Amino acid sequence: MNTPDPRREYFGTSLNPCSFQQWLAAVGTDLERGKRRQLSAHHNLHSLYMLHRNKSIAEFYSRCDDCYIDGMPVRLILSGFGEQTTSIQRFSLMDHFQELLAHAQAQGWRVYYLGSKETVSNRAREMIAEQFPTLQIVLRHGYFNDDAAVIADINELQPDLLLVGMGMPQQECWLLENLELLNIGCATQAGATLDYYAGAQAQPPGWMSRAGFAWLYRLAKDPVRLWRRYLLEPWGLLPPTLRQWYRHRALGRPRV
Numbered sequence: 001m002n003t004p005d006p007r008r009e010y011f012g013t014s015l016n017p018c019s020f021q022q023w024l025a026a027v028g029t030d031l032e033r034g035k036r037r038q039l040s041a042h043h044n045l046h047s048l049y050m051l052h053r054n055k056s057i058a059e060f061y062s063r064c065d066d067c068y069i070d071g072m073p074v075r076l077i078l079s080g081f082g083e084q085t086t087s088i089q090r091f092s093l094m095d096h097f098q099e100l101l102a103h104a105q106a107q108g109w110r111v112y113y114l115g116s117k118e119t120v121s122n123r124a125r126e127m128i129a130e131q132f133p134t135l136q137i138v139l140r141h142g143y144f145n146d147d148a149a150v151i152a153d154i155n156e157l158q159p160d161l162l163l164v165g166m167g168m169p170q171q172e173c174w175l176l177e178n179l180e181l182l183n184i185g186c187a188t189q190a191g192a193t194l195d196y197y198a199g200a201q202a203q204p205p206g207w208m209s210r211a212g213f214a215w216l217y218r219l220a221k222d223p224v225r226l227w228r229r230y231l232l233e234p235w236g237l238l239p240p241t242l243r244q245w246y247r248h249r250a251l252g253r254p255r256v
Contacts, residue, residue, distance in 0.1 A: 012061030044071030072212025115165030
């Protein structure tokens with residue numbers, strides 16, 4: 001009988017704390033090996049909160065092939081499972097989107113971005129065409145009723161990287177439901193990345209993001225929409241976090 005793994009039960013999947021450059025390299029290796037329909041995800045406090053309250057989100061993370069950390073508090077939570085905090089790396093796709101596009105252009109990757117409003121998608125398309133003129137990319141807004149048409153459009157490009165930015169839990173549920181129908185290399189959540197890139201939302205300064213205070217900037221800019229996520233949800237995570245920490249220690253797991 002297998003010994004229960006409190007870390008996997010808590011996070012819903014195996015975690016791979018890494019830098020953005022390491023994540024890019026891992027995606028590239030999978031593409032070189034011909035792997036298809038790889039699902040790469042991230043965890044922050046909001047995703048952890050949803051994971052413990054939404055069965056579809058839990059199923060999404062159990063399907064993931066890889067999961068990196070996007071959120072400073074997740075590093076602290078991991079320390080309770082025996083990780084040394086100083087060795088845990090994290091990154092936000094939002095902070096590295098232009099770097100991602102530059103890398104995709106240099107490597108000849110085909111990219112498909114599904115999400116955001118049509119006006120945002122149109123503006124981003126103009127910006128990308130100017131900044132990355134040889135990048136093979138298709139942008140399609142996230143407000144649609146015909147999944148079959150979207151799937152056919154994605155499969156026509158056969159993208160190496162599919163970015164789905166429709167907000168949580170919509171983007172995770174859409175990927176979970178349609179992943180096996182897609183002819184893609186790797187898919188990942190994108191959230192509001194395109195909105196920040198196109199200027200539809202104010203992007204936190206880089207130093208705030210690196211220091212783990214991007215949430216404070218977003219809360220100040222959009223308190224009505226985000227107050228519950230940033231001020232209430234973390235308290236809702238306290239019981240399952242303490243419970244899994246206790247189980248981890250009760251099982252006598254060594255520090256790693």
